[in-house]
Amino acid sequence: MAEYKAENELDDELFEHHRFEAAKGQSSLRVDKFLMNLIENTTRNKIQQAAESGSILVNDVVVKSNYKVKAGDIVRLVLAHPTYEQLLTPENIPLDIIFEDDQLLVINKPAGMVVHPGHGNYSGTLVNALAFHFENLPMNSSERPGLVHRIDKDTTGLLVVAKTEHAMAYLSKQFAEKTSEREYIALVWGNIEEEEGTIEGNIGRHDTNRMQMAVHESEEKGKPAVTHFKVLERFGYVTLISCQLETGRTHQIRVHMKHIGHTLFNDERYGGNSILKGTTFTKYKQFIDNCFKTLPRQALHAKTLGFEHPITKEFLRFDTPIPQDLQDCIEKWRVYSKAQTFTEET
Structure with a gap:
C-alpha cells in the first residue's frame, strides 16, 4: 500500500472535515455508503475519489471505499483543503x-x-x-x-x-x-390561478442534478416541507406573491414554486432565467432582457421575520422594504402589464 500515507504524514498536509463513530447497532456497511448517509451535499463519486486518494481513515488506518464499517469504528474524512x-x-x-x-x-x-x-x-x-x-x-x-x-x-x-x-x-x-414567522416576497413566472394556497412536498437533492433540490414523494429522499403562498399582484405573465414558511429546507420556496409550475423570475439554477411565459414578439424579449438586467438574481426577498425573544419572551417582528432592484423590476412589470392584453402561450 505504498500510495497510502501514515496518519502522522497526513496530519501535516490534510485537514479533518468529518469524524463519525459508528453506533452500537451499526450493521456491516461499505464505508462509502456509510459516509453518503451522513454527509450532506456530497456524492458517492466524490467519496470514492477521497478513498482512492487515501483520505478516508477508519480507526486511524487508511481504507478503500469497499471497507465494511462495523459498530464502534471511528471514521474520518480528511482532505487537502481546510x-x-x-x-x-x-x-x-x-x-x-x-x-x-x-x-x-x-x-x-x-x-x-x-x-x-x-x-x-x-x-x-x-x-x-x-x-x-x-x-x-x-x-x-x-x-x-x-x-x-x-x-x-x-x-x-x-x-x-x-x-x-x-x-x-x-x-x-x-x-x-415552526413558531417563528417568516414571510418572503417573490416574483414568479406565470399567472397563478388561485388567490392563495399551500404547497407540501418532501425536499431533497435532485436525483440527477446535484446542484438542485427537488420535491420527492418519499420521505427517504427528502424532508417534509410546507410553504403557504398568497397572490399580491398579477402582471399577466408573472405574479407577485407572498410566501409564509412553516419549514426551512434548502431552496424551499424556489423548489416548491418550480414544482407547481411557477419558477422564480430570473432564478438561474432552476431555469427561471429563460422566458418561460409570454409572447414571441421581439419587443417582449427585449423587455424581459431589461428586467433581467435590472434584477440580475432570483426575485426573492426575506421581508418579515418574527420570533420570541429568549429572555424577555416578547414576540419581536421585523420588516424590511423590498430592495431597490426588485422594486424596479416589479415596477417595470406593473407598467408593462397595464399596457398589454395577455393571451397565455405555452
Missing part, C-alpha cells in the same frame, strides 16, 4: 444591523453575500463578517457560529444571529417547532 472553520478569517465587512441586544442581532443581508463559507466561497461571507465584529459567538449544530437559519446567496433580507448559547438554543427551537 474546512471553513479552519480557514475562517475575520473580515471587516459592513453589516446592516437593524436590531441588536446582548442576546441576538437581526441583519438585513444584501444580494451576493454567502451566509457561511463552503465550496468555492471561503471568504467574504456573513460568517467572516460576524467573526470580525463579534467574539465568541455560539456554534449551531453544524458548527457555524451564530447562525440560527440561513438564506441563499442571492436572496436578500432578514436573518437572526444568536450571541449566546441560550439564545442559540431558544431561537433554534422556535424554528424547529
Whole structure:
C-alpha cells in the first residue's frame, strides 16, 4: 500500500472535515455508503475519489471505499483543503444591523453575500463578517457560529444571529417547532390561478442534478416541507406573491414554486432565467432582457421575520422594504402589464 500515507504524514498536509463513530447497532456497511448517509451535499463519486486518494481513515488506518464499517469504528474524512472553520478569517465587512441586544442581532443581508463559507466561497461571507465584529459567538449544530437559519446567496433580507448559547438554543427551537414567522416576497413566472394556497412536498437533492433540490414523494429522499403562498399582484405573465414558511429546507420556496409550475423570475439554477411565459414578439424579449438586467438574481426577498425573544419572551417582528432592484423590476412589470392584453402561450 505504498500510495497510502501514515496518519502522522497526513496530519501535516490534510485537514479533518468529518469524524463519525459508528453506533452500537451499526450493521456491516461499505464505508462509502456509510459516509453518503451522513454527509450532506456530497456524492458517492466524490467519496470514492477521497478513498482512492487515501483520505478516508477508519480507526486511524487508511481504507478503500469497499471497507465494511462495523459498530464502534471511528471514521474520518480528511482532505487537502481546510474546512471553513479552519480557514475562517475575520473580515471587516459592513453589516446592516437593524436590531441588536446582548442576546441576538437581526441583519438585513444584501444580494451576493454567502451566509457561511463552503465550496468555492471561503471568504467574504456573513460568517467572516460576524467573526470580525463579534467574539465568541455560539456554534449551531453544524458548527457555524451564530447562525440560527440561513438564506441563499442571492436572496436578500432578514436573518437572526444568536450571541449566546441560550439564545442559540431558544431561537433554534422556535424554528424547529415552526413558531417563528417568516414571510418572503417573490416574483414568479406565470399567472397563478388561485388567490392563495399551500404547497407540501418532501425536499431533497435532485436525483440527477446535484446542484438542485427537488420535491420527492418519499420521505427517504427528502424532508417534509410546507410553504403557504398568497397572490399580491398579477402582471399577466408573472405574479407577485407572498410566501409564509412553516419549514426551512434548502431552496424551499424556489423548489416548491418550480414544482407547481411557477419558477422564480430570473432564478438561474432552476431555469427561471429563460422566458418561460409570454409572447414571441421581439419587443417582449427585449423587455424581459431589461428586467433581467435590472434584477440580475432570483426575485426573492426575506421581508418579515418574527420570533420570541429568549429572555424577555416578547414576540419581536421585523420588516424590511423590498430592495431597490426588485422594486424596479416589479415596477417595470406593473407598467408593462397595464399596457398589454395577455393571451397565455405555452
